[in-house]
Amino acid sequence: MAENQNIEERIDRYLLRQMEPIERLEFEADLLNDPALKEEFEIQRTIFESVQRVGMRRSIQSIAEEHDSVSVFGRIKAFFSESQSRGRTFSYAFAVAACVSCVCIVSLRLNTAANFRTIGAECYAELSVPIARSSDEIADKIAEAYDLIGADELDSAQTLVDAANALLAYDNQQFESAEQAEYYEALRQGYQEDLEWYQAIIYMKEGKVGKAMKMLKSIAKNNGTYAEEATNILSLIAIH
C-alpha cells in the first residue's frame, strides 16, 4: 500500500502542478517508459478531471440559483410587501382625500411616481454590468449610459441612450461568415432590448409616470428578455 500511495502522491503532484520543472520532465520521461505508471496516470487524471468538473458544475449551479433568487421581480415584491403597513397607514388619509377627487388623483400620481422611483432604482441594481467591446460604439455607449444611470445623471444617460439608438438604427455591418452575422444579429437584438429597458429605468427614476408606463407596456408586448419584469411591474402598479 505504501508504494502505491507514493505513486499516487507523485501523480497528484504532477496533476496539481506542484513539481519543479526538472522533476516534471523526469516524470514525463517515466510516463513514456513505464506502461504501468502511464495506465495509473490516465486513471488518476480521469478522476482528477471529473472531480473538477463535478465541483465546477456545483459552483455554476449555485451561481445560477443565486442569480434566480435575486430576480428584480422578487426584490420589487419585497419592496411592496414591506410598504404594505405604510400603505395601510396612508389608506385612511386617502379615504379622506377621496372626498375631493382632484386631490386624490394628484396624490395617487405622486404616490405612483414615488413607487416608480424606487422600482427604477431596484431595476438598476439588478442590471447586469454591460461589457464595453473594442471597436463597438453601441456597446460603449450602453456601458457609459449604465454608469450614468447609476450616478443619477439621468439627462446625460438619456443623451447616450438616444445616441446608441441612432447608431443601432443606422448600423449596416457586413460579415465574412453567416455564423458571425447570426451572432451579431442576436447581439443587436440584445442591445435593442437593453436600450428599451434603460429608457424605462430612466423614466421610472425620473418619476415620469406616463412615459414609464408607455415604455413598460411596449416592452411587455414585445415578449423579449425584460417582458416578464415589465409585466410584473405594471401589474404591481395596477394593484397598489
Next chain:
Amino acid sequence: MMSDADYIHGFYSNNNAIISRFYRENERTFKAFFREHFGKSDDYLDDLFQESCVVMWQNITSGKLSIHNLTSSLSTYFTSIGKYSLMAKDRKYKEIANDTEIQKLDFVEDDAQELEKRIEREDFVDRMVGDMKPPCSQILQMFYFDKKKGEEIAEAMGYANTDTVKTQKYKCMQKLKPLLAKFNAL
C-alpha cells in the same frame, strides 16, 4: 470594466465573484442565440449554458485556453463552446462541426466515435464521483477542486494530521479506480 483577460484569470483562480459576473453578462445573449437558431426550451438552454461554463473553465484551468491563444473575443469563443456542447449532446447537430469558429477550437475531436466514447466515459466517471458520500466527496473536492493543502483539509475534517488525510484520500481513490479500470476494459 472587466476585460477578457480579467475573466480568464478569474476562471483560472476559481474566483466565484468573477465567474458569477461572467455568468450574468453572457447568459442572455447566449440563450437568445441558441433559442433563435436551435429552438431549444429554457430548461435545455439552462443546462447548455452551465455546461459550456464548465467546459470553458476546464479549458482555462488545463491551460488549453489563455489570453495568449484566444483568437476571438471570449464571448465568441464561449458561443463556439456552446455549439460544440450542443453537438456533443445531440448528434443530429453534427453539421455544426463545419462551423468556422468550431474548427478553431483545439480541444475538438474530429472523430465522432472518439467524441462519443469520451462523453460516455466522462458521464460514467462524473456519476461515480457525484454519488460519492462523505468523507470521500469532501476530501476529493477539497484536494482536487479547491486545491487545499493537507493541513487545511485535516483542520476542516477534524483529522489529527496530514497523514490521516493522505491515507483517507488514498482509500477514496481505491474505491473509484477499480470501477474506472473495469469501464475502460469494456
